[in-house]
Amino acid sequence: MNDIIKCYSCNNEDFITYSYDYHVFKFNFKYLIKKLLKDIDFLIPNFSVFKKIKRISSNTFNGKIKVCTNCGFGEAVNKPTNTKLREYYENFYWTSYRNKSSKFNDYYLNDRRAMHQVNTIENNIKIDIGEILEVGGADCNTSLYLKKKLNNNNLRIFNCDAHIWKDYCHKNKINYLSEEDLINSKKKFDLIISSHQLEHVRDIKEALTNFVNHLNKDGYIFIEVPNTNSIYWDLPLSDTPHLYFFTKKSLQNCLEKFGLDLVSVQIFGNSYEDLLNKKNQNYEINRDDGAYLKALFKKKN
Numbered sequence: 384m385n386d387i388i389k390c391y392s393c394n395n396e397d398f399i400t401y402s403y404d405y406h407v408f409k410f411n412f413k414y415l416i417k418k419l420l421k422d423i424d425f426l427i428p429n430f431s432v433f434k435k436i437k438r439i440s441s442n443t444f445n446g447k448i449k450v451c452t453n454c455g456f457g458e459a460v461n462k463p464t465n466t467k468l469r470e471y472y473e474n475f476y477w478t479s480y481r482n483k484s485s486k487f488n489d490y491y492l493n494d495r496r497a498m499h500q501v502n503t504i505e506n507n508i509k510i511d512i513g514e515i516l517e518v519g520g521a522d523c524n525t526s527l528y529l530k531k532k533l534n535n536n537n538l539r540i541f542n543c544d545a546h547i548w549k550d551y552c553h554k555n556k557i558n559y560l561s562e563e564d565l566i567n568s569k570k571k572f573d574l575i576i577s578s579h580q581l582e583h584v585r586d587i588k589e590a591l592t593n594f595v596n597h598l599n600k601d602g603y604i605f606i607e608v609p610n611t612n613s614i615y616w617d618l619p620l621s622d623t624p625h626l627y628f629f630t631k632k633s634l635q636n637c638l639e640k641f642g643l644d645l646v647s648v649q650i651f652g653n654s655y656e657d658l659l660n661k662k663n664q665n666y667e668i669n670r671d672d673g674a675y676l677k678a679l680f681k682k683k684n
Contacts, residue, residue, distance in 0.1 A: 386460060387449045387458055387460055390451035390453065390454065390458075390633075391458065391588070391637065392454045392456035392632075392637050393451060393453050393454040393636055395451050398450060398452060399449075399450045399452060399616075400449055400450075401447065401448045401450065402446075402448075403444055403446050403447060403459060404621050406615075406616050406617065406618065406619065406620065407617060407618065441475065443463050443467050443468070443470075444459070444463065444471075444622065444623045444624055444626075446460050446461030447459075447460045448460065448622065450611075450616065450628065454630060454632045454636060455613070455628075455629075455630035455633050456627075456629065456630065456636070457611055457627065457629075458626070458628070459625075459626045459627070463585075473545070487554050488522055488523075488524070488527060488555045490524075491522070491523075491527040492528065492531070494528065495664070495666055496524075496525075496578075496666055497524035498528060498666075499651075499666040499667065500525045500578065500605065500607065501525060503649070503677060503679060504529060504603075504605055504679065507603075507646050507647050507679050508574070508603050508679070510573060510601055511573075512529070512538060512573045512574050513537070513538065514538070514540075514541065514570075514572045514573055514574075515529070515530075515539070515540050515541065515574045515575075515576065516560075516565075516572040516574070516575045516597060517543070517544075517575075517576045518544075518565075518575065518590075518593075518594070519543070519577065519578070519580030519583065520542040520543070520544055520548075521542075522548075522551065523540055523542050523552075523555075523557055525576055525578060526542075526557075526576065527555070540556075540557045541557070541558040541559075541572070542557050542558070543560040543561070543562060543564070543565045546561065565593065565597065571598060571599045572597055572598060573599050573602050574602065574603050574604075574605065575594050575598055575602070575603070576604075576605045577594070577604070577605070577606045577607070578605075578606075579608060581629075582625040582626065582627050582628065582629065583624060584626065584627065591638065591640075591641050592641070595641045595642070595643070599682070600682060600684065601682060602681070603646070603679055603680065603681050603682070604638070604680045604682075605677070605679050606638070606677070606679075607675060607676065607677040608634065608676050609625070609629070609674060609675060610630065610631070610652075610674055610675055611628035611629060611630065612630055612650075612671075614654070614672055618655050618659065619659075620659075629676060630676070631648055631650060631676060634648070634676060635678065642682070642683050643681065643683065644681045644682075645679075645680055646678075646680060647678065647679045648676070648679075649677050649678075650669070650670065650671055650672075650673045650675070650676055651667075651668060651669050651670070651675055651676075651677065652664070652665065652666055652668060652670075653665055653668065653673065653674055654670065654673060655672075655674050658674055
């Protein structure tokens with residue numbers, strides 16, 4: 384395990400350290416059960432009947448998170464290996480998506496998050512979009528909705544994601560790319576979309592380098608991530624399976640390192656307190672304590 388000496392975002396060397404998944408102690412039955420399951424994970428068999436329990440008990444994500452006192456950027460200290468990450472996503476994370484990943488998409492027009500993202504993209508992009516890449520796009524609802532709004536049947540959508548989405552992409556006329564396909568490709572795109580993907584990567588520098596290498600001159604990158612402001616760390620929220628944590632300032636710093644200009648940035652959505660109290664999602668709220676952060680960047684000429 385390599386300790387984190389400097390903040391990747393701003394090079395500050397002063398941090399606050401939190402326990403992964405346990406920012407604050409909240410004594411209740413749910414907390415005790417979760418803690419107990421993690422302690423006895425090695426005793427729980429890897430059988431399908433125990434899959435839901437293993438998802439809770441898994442110790443793939445643990446240790447500490449270091450949060451920069453200057454810009455608020457956070458990073459998990461004890462990152463899982465690539466093999467462990469792949470096992471987690473294949474065995475637990477994608478299981479709830481298996482029905483979606485095998486059918487024709489007739490639901491993207493009702494996706495409120497996709498609508499909200501498309502409005503931001505449409506209002507700020509000044510070029511004709513010919514090809515879009517979604518990284519970790521899953522069902523690519525944002526790209527499908529944008530294609531519909533632009534009324535452009537020639538717009539080509541590419542999705543770089545887990546193999547579970549390959550058949551789905553074929554059925555929905557989306558070009559599928561594996562991670563290896565993208566790394567080895569010289570193809571460039573007018574727009575790259577990373578929606579709730581960047582917080583999951585193991586190496587942020589590698590991920591952002593890959594984005595920029597596949598972006599056309601004058602191209603745009605749209606990013607949406609959780610907004611992990613100071614309020615986030617004072618609440619009993621689960622971090623799993625996130626490895627990076629962003630504020631408005633730190634997200635801007637990270638992208639500007641790669642020669643990208645900020646076009647727009649916005650904190651929005653319900654507060655974390657609202658989400659904990661299970662209030663209905665409202666992506667149209669703009670508020671400083673919103674749970675989400677979206678930003679659009681443009682490649683410099």
